[in-house]
Amino acid sequence: MTTRHIHMTIAAAEQQTDKQLERLFSGNAHEIRASLAVMKAKGMEVIPSAGCDNYDAKGYCLGHEESEPQGQPSAGLSHRADHGER
Ligand SMILES: [Zn+2]
Numbered sequence: 001m002t003t004r005h006i007h008m009t010i011a012a013a014e015q016q017t018d019k020q021l022e023r024l025f026s027g028n029a030h031e032i033r034a035s036l037a038v039m040k041a042k043g044m045e046v047i048p049s050a051g052c053d054n055y056d057a058k059g060y061c062l063g064h065e066e067s068e069p070q071g072q073p074s075a076g077l078s079h080r081a082d083h084g085e086r
Contacts, residue, residue, distance in 0.1 A: 005049035005061040010036050013047060 013021065013036055018029035025032050039047065039059065046059040054062045 001066045002063040003066055004063045005052045005055075007046035007049060007059060007061065009046050010040055010044065010059075 008024070013024070014033070016024065021029045021032045036047070043057065044059040048055045048059045049061065052061050052064075054064055056062055
């Protein structure tokens, strides 16, 4: 299963008020705006999500493969519930 992070565009972030920025990115608004400027200078369009380690040059998430959790013998049992004869 592949999941993708949701991104806010840098342009949208720049339109937020300082208070909104600080709540969204938990930091000092002045520093956040400086970071946004750096990202834009690099040619990025969106802000990579916190914890996203797989994004392209513009900041878009490329997706993450999620491996099935191990050691769950009950997994799959729910599928058989549909097989009952009626
Ligand atoms: Zn991601």
